[in-house]
Amino acid sequence: MTHVLIVGAGPTGLTLAVELARRGVDLRIVDKFPQPPTGVRGKGLQPRTLEVFDDLGVIDQVLATGAEYPNVRAYKGEEVVWEGRLDELREPSETMPYPNLFMQPQWRTEKILRDRLAELGHQVEFGAGVIDVEQDADGVTATLEGGERVRSAYLVGCDGGRSTVRKRLGIGFAGETFDSERVMLADIRTKDLDRDYWHVWGTMAQHAVYVTICPLPHTDVFQIIAPGEGDLTALVAEHAPHVHIDEILWRSEYRVNVRMAERFRVGRIFLAGDAVHVHSPAGGQGLNTGVQDAYNLGWKLAIGTEALLETYEDERMAVAEHVLGLSSRLHRERRTRLSDDTNQLDLAYRGSALSVGERGGERLGTYFAEQRGTGFLLLSDTAADHGFKQLPPLDGQQGVILVRPDGYIGYHGEESGLSAYLSGFGIAAPLSDAAR
Structure with a gap:
């Protein structure tokens, strides 16, 4: 019997796997995708997450391959109308070794964590989605695509906002889906923009953003984020006629969701990350909150006493509720300037x-x-x-x-x-x- 089966190999599941593996806990980590995702979804690592990655032994790789966020260059058509920062860069201190929001494409964060997990003797099993879970007093039985039945003492669902594990447990996922608020994401190549700036088209007075194009560190790729749906190339041509998209490497569209699960645990099954809380993208809280879920749960699973495991839901549900409120407020206010309330150091x-x-x-x-x-x-x-x-x-x-x-x-x-x-x-x- 495997001691812990982790379902989902995004940042949350991988953080938990590394945390358990370095403690010598027997584990398996499975993921429904046939191979690691390549598109850039989340890219901002908060100061508290950087502290966690320091402890997990991956901070050097994270810092070497990422970068601090660049200055913003705002335009009206081809004309530059403003340049500046959305935050104030700080120097490291004794109480804040990583004081600034750090940019790291999610695919690379996941690769760094997978490499660390491999050093500890474990590999992600891709193409192995979970289709059913059952539990009894002694353990959990998960059925994988293909029919394999995996027996484990505990199971942790880190399988995203559409979590199969959460649905099989019948846990409610209360909140709102804003159908009218859709966002387009894409990874592109273009030769027409300076890679030292995050390029933004919008109206400062109305806090409206039409499209942003951000260089991803140590790549030749930019990430486009634009509200709405439709023809991305036409949208860029409308607002930034001097920018030609040479290649679209990946694209996705999503609706803004704000939801939280009614339970973070049922018996021997736990939930973490987007499986229990999905956020507005404002403030860059989603990925980081999932990492903190895993960091909270890992050492408790390693010790394994019921008194400790009972504290996971209590502690992380309260934090998730707070962070959901924060990201929702930033979304409503359309706040673009970053501040200390998003760095997760005061949680x-x-x-x-x-x-x-x-x-x-x-x-x-x-x-x-x-x-x-x-x-x-x-x-x-x-x-x-x-x-x-x-x-x-x-x-x-x-x-x-x-x-x-x-x-x-x-x-x-x-x-x-x-x-x-x-x-x-x-x-x-x-x-x-x-x-x-």
Whole structure:
């Protein structure tokens, strides 16, 4: 029996697979597509996601092959009417090692994670979609296309907004589909635009965008985003007559959806990423929230106690609800300028059963190098040896602080209460710090 079957090999499923593989958890990861998708859907990696990728051991590849977002050049026809940034570039700091939104085409993010997974001894099984799931007290049985039946202790559906796993569980997916708000995406080649700028045609006064053409880093490809539907070439010719599209490599159309699942877990089956929350594209939250789902769930599945697994739905549902509200508000306001409310650094798990004490649930925000790996971190200069990696307390810290493997503070309080906290969640011994 496989311990964890992951359904879906997008950024969410791959993050979870890497997180489990480096902990030595037996897993399979399957995907319905016959080969990795090539089109660029999401491309923005938020600062918190970059911290996760640092911990997973892929940050060097991400930074080497991506880029910070370029300056915007706005036009009226062929005339440049404005140049500037949609955000303020910041220098790295002790509490914010990756302070800026980073551009990385989704296909390349997925390739980097697949390569890391291969280093850890696992491969994605493409062309292996799940068509049915059943569970009992002892495990889950998934039926794959072709008839193979896979038995696992747990199953995680990371299979997108049209999730088969979610539908087979009968979980509602409440929200709105805005049929009148359609968006065209395409990857193109053109020789007529400077690759140092994100090119935009629209009206600043009305916050209306007709078409944007953005260079994708370390490629000869641009991504077009345009509201509406129809002939993309004609749309570009109408608003940017000096731009000729030499080749359309990939294109897609989608309707704006804002939805969240009523449950993130049923028994031994969990849901993550777009399978439980789909967003407006405003603010670049969707892909990043899915990565955080996987990062939250991975270490809990590795320990595997029911008390820990119960906290996944509680913690991530609250975050998803907040982020959906944020992206929807940005969409309504047609806000183009980026701000701190989208970087996901301030998201926390306050109020969770797993968060105890004054700072319980907060992102630690320091000791990033020391947090790399799979273990807990104890901040104290007086605590007895609990078997965790131990570092000096923070300035002004009262009591002890135990940092979860995902970088959030679990326990903050007197040392006398730490053992009861650990035993209450079945954390009998620390996870190994060896894996990176």
